[in-house]
Amino acid sequence: MTSNPRLIFKKCVGGGLPVVGEHIKFDNTPKIDLDNVPLKGGFLSKTLLLSPEPSMRERMRDPSLPSYTTAYNVGEIITGFGLVVVLRSEREGVKVGDYMYGITTWEAYTVQPYVEGRVDVTKYPPGTFDMDSLALQPVPNPNGMYPLSHYASILGTPGLTGYVGFQGIIQGKEGETIFVSSGASGVGNMVIQLAKSKGMKVIASAGSDIKVEYMRSLGADVPFNYKKESYDSVLAKNGPIHAFWDNVGAEALDAALAHARNYARFAICGTAATDNVPNEERYRLKNAHLIMKKCIKLYGFIVPDFLPQFMGQFLQEVPTMIGQGKLKSKELLVEGIENAAQAIVDMLNSGHDVIGKPVVIVAKE
Amino acid sequence: MTSNPRLIFKKCVGGGLPVVGEHIKFDNTPKIDLDNVPLKGGFLSKTLLLSPEPSMRERMRDPSLPSYTTAYNVGEIITGFGLVVVLRSEREGVKVGDYMYGITTWEAYTVQPYVEGRVDVTKYPPGTFDMDSLALQPVPNPNGMYPLSHYASILGTPGLTGYVGFQGIIQGKEGETIFVSSGASGVGNMVIQLAKSKGMKVIASAGSDIKVEYMRSLGADVPFNYKKESYDSVLAKNGPIHAFWDNVGAEALDAALAHARNYARFAICGTAATDNVPNEERYRLKNAHLIMKKCIKLYGFIVPDFLPQFMGQFLQEVPTMIGQGKLKSKELLVEGIENAAQAIVDMLNSGHDVIGKPVVIVAKE
Missing domain, CATH: 3.40.50.720 (NAD(P)-binding Rossmann-like Domain)
Structure with a gap:
């Protein structure tokens, strides 16, 4: 059995910043059997990077407040953008070793898809977007062209x-x-x-x-x-x-x-x-x-308002511009999922004296 | 000689409402020789209706304040939307008896075009619209289909x-x-x-x-x-x-x-x-x-942002809908150009207990 630490959403955040331990709790106790956990037609992913982003604060609000997005469910694992690698797969089109980027649960290992249908969108007004629907998608292996951490910043x-x-x-x-x-x-x-x-x-x-x-x-x-x-x-x-x-x-x-x-x-x-x-x-x-x-x-x-119109152009143009040195990105690397909750708070607490898009390194490949 | 009363813009309006006599002054002294006044290739118009509108307040501001429109020049005749009839003409395409609607000087009779080039647009930031450029345009004689006053409300x-x-x-x-x-x-x-x-x-x-x-x-x-x-x-x-x-x-x-x-x-x-x-x-x-x-x-x-796109459709659709009784309009008729300044103030002073778009009747045909 392997340790499978995670972040749990404990409580909605009122007017201030989320507090580690009170609103977001790190739970180090779960275990997972990587070789035998049933995949049920899905796939097992290992989390490499997690990307703290402002929309996570929005999802921590009281769900009755107006917003573009659905909220988190209290008691469940926090979700957000991340980069994962596939360890095992029963799903067609998903192969071992694939890199995937999108919304994932903030834990070390996940049997996917995990986030689909977690949120009851009918509880929200029409036009409310379910962030969890931005599911994991395959992304290219950069093969050294750019650091993997770009997937949590300029390529994310x-x-x-x-x-x-x-x-x-x-x-x-x-x-x-x-x-x-x-x-x-x-x-x-x-x-x-x-x-x-x-x-x-x-x-x-x-x-x-x-x-x-x-x-x-x-x-x-x-x-x-x-x-x-x-x-x-x-x-x-x-x-x-x-x-x-x-x-x-x-x-x-x-x-x-x-x-x-x-x-x-x-x-x-x-x-x-x-x-x-x-x-x-x-x-x-x-x-x-x-x-x-x-x-x-x-x-x-x-x-999501503009994805149908510009996603293809983004995927074509931006990696090329990065390769040519025409677009730069700096990431602030935070080591370890145990520091992910604090990384979210730091990201929201603007004006601190460090630069770069925060990226939590959960595992090397 | 015929009396040619008019409204003079005396002073920019600060934070409050314009005050009749202080910011807008009625001047009853000018005369005009309707038969012999030189037209210089233009035409002589008789003002029938004037239309007090919120944009007039905007033009009374201190010209250094940001706005979509140019301001009034202190000391000159106030301009605004009106309906006129042509008394004499030296201009091709403009015939005696024509009704025309657009920006005109607020006086009883005018040798037109009068408003063109009155404002030095180069004194304003790029993108500032000169309302005076919305020059008089021929409009149909309604021949009893609808009252002329509609030209200062639903058809204006x-x-x-x-x-x-x-x-x-x-x-x-x-x-x-x-x-x-x-x-x-x-x-x-x-x-x-x-x-x-x-x-x-x-x-x-x-x-x-x-x-x-x-x-x-x-x-x-x-x-x-x-x-x-x-x-x-x-x-x-x-x-x-x-x-x-x-x-x-x-x-x-x-x-x-x-x-x-x-x-x-x-x-x-x-x-x-x-x-x-x-x-x-x-x-x-x-x-x-x-x-x-x-x-x-x-x-x-x-x-003006939408005129190229929808002006033709407006001219085609709206008079028809009015004729079919599908669009209604009520005007609040104010008799006499001597009451035009107060009509502007009343229009700006919302919440008063009368209904209808204010229209100043300057002359019957």
Whole structure:
């Protein structure tokens, strides 16, 4: 028998950050018989990497709160994006040694498919997306072309989010200016580089000086630390903007509205600034009237909205650009599934002084 | 010589409503020689109707404030939408007796074109629309099919705004619910009826009980007085909504965000609730984070954005629907250009206890 540690979702998170042990519990006691566990027509996977992402916070909320996604079930194993390798298989088309990327249970070994049908979508309003439906898909073995950890950053959901939103909403061109909030995040990392590849001027914010330097290394023309210079002052000086990629909301969104050109397009991708703030303390937007005054378009979106249109293009273009050195990505490697819960909290607690998309290394191959 | 009274723009309006005499001055002293005034290749028009509209408030602002439109020039005659008849003409294609609708100077008689090139658009940021460019265009003589005053309501800019925004953004269908704020306005009047013609359930707000009854007569399923029932409580009970047509902003927009379905579409057409409020007292939006959480799309827009796409369809469809009794419109007739300035203020001062799109009758034919 082999140890099969996992993360259990213990309790919905209210206004603040999740607390390790209270909301997310590491459970080291389960065991698995890797050679004999019944596969029931499925396959056995070994988890290599796990990818802490903001949507996990959304799934930890009280399920009665409005959201684009279904919530986690209390008492079950947490799910999220990960990279696995196939150890045994009874499923047609899935072979031993295959790499697969998608939503998986956050444990060391899993008899798949495990996440399908875990959530009763009929309990949610129409139009609520079940993240668990983003099932594991085969991905190529990079064979040294790029590190496996890219599957949890630029070649995973963060990169995909930046790519499809940029193609679908921003569509920048030379001479235009874009502002990217949380530019050192996994998504921001992709958006800054795509915007530069189109010849845009890029203003980008983050919460520490080391992240400012990282954004500069990605090509950002005006990277800044919002804790030292206000969004408003930087955009007043370097705007107005044709486009805004928003990962944070609140003051950043307000300043973007104030310094947007008429007909600016806003990709509303995240609300990190207020995700861990109680409802009554949430920042209140003062410039909403400018949406009309400036004919601004705001597009709240999630990745699945654009997958049919741009997934093929992503799979074709991005690995090539990485191979050619035209797209860079930095990952922050966290060793061991026992540290995965804290990695989720750290990812949500923005402004810390480390850079790179967090990736939990559960096992080497 | 004939008296040629007019409205002069005297002073930019700050945070509040314009004041007759202070910001807009009625000047009864000018005269015109209708038989001999030189036309210089243009034509002489007699003003029949003038149409007070919210965009006039926008043009009275300090020109340094951001807006979709150019501002008025201090000291010049106010311009706005109106219906004129041609008295004399030296211009090819313009004949004596023609009715024309579009932007004109707010005076009894005008040698046209008068408004072209009045505004130096280069003083404004790119993407600022010069309202004065919506020049007079020939319109059919209704010959009793409908009253001339319809040209200042359902067949004019208010009706056109509702029509093109509905076709371009809302595109409703049976089984869907829409919320229309300021439903008894010229624009709201059109949107309610179009939504009903598509089979939508219509929730609609206004600021007086008589307007509630008017909205009910237009077919609104849930008309309500926002001064008696909160936006939030009505939408909680009758939502969630698939679409929102917003003429007012502030609390209405906040409640619409709270009670929107995922992927709802918002046509952001006006901000009447805060247009006459000083900047620091403006309502601050608490639900902006839901744009992302619910993947909502917000489209700030003005009529010219959609004219190339839908103007032909409007001219073909709407007069026919009116003739068939499928579209109704009520106008509030104000007699005399001497009352035009007050009519503008009354139109901006929403919630008063009269219904109908205000129309100033300057002259009978």
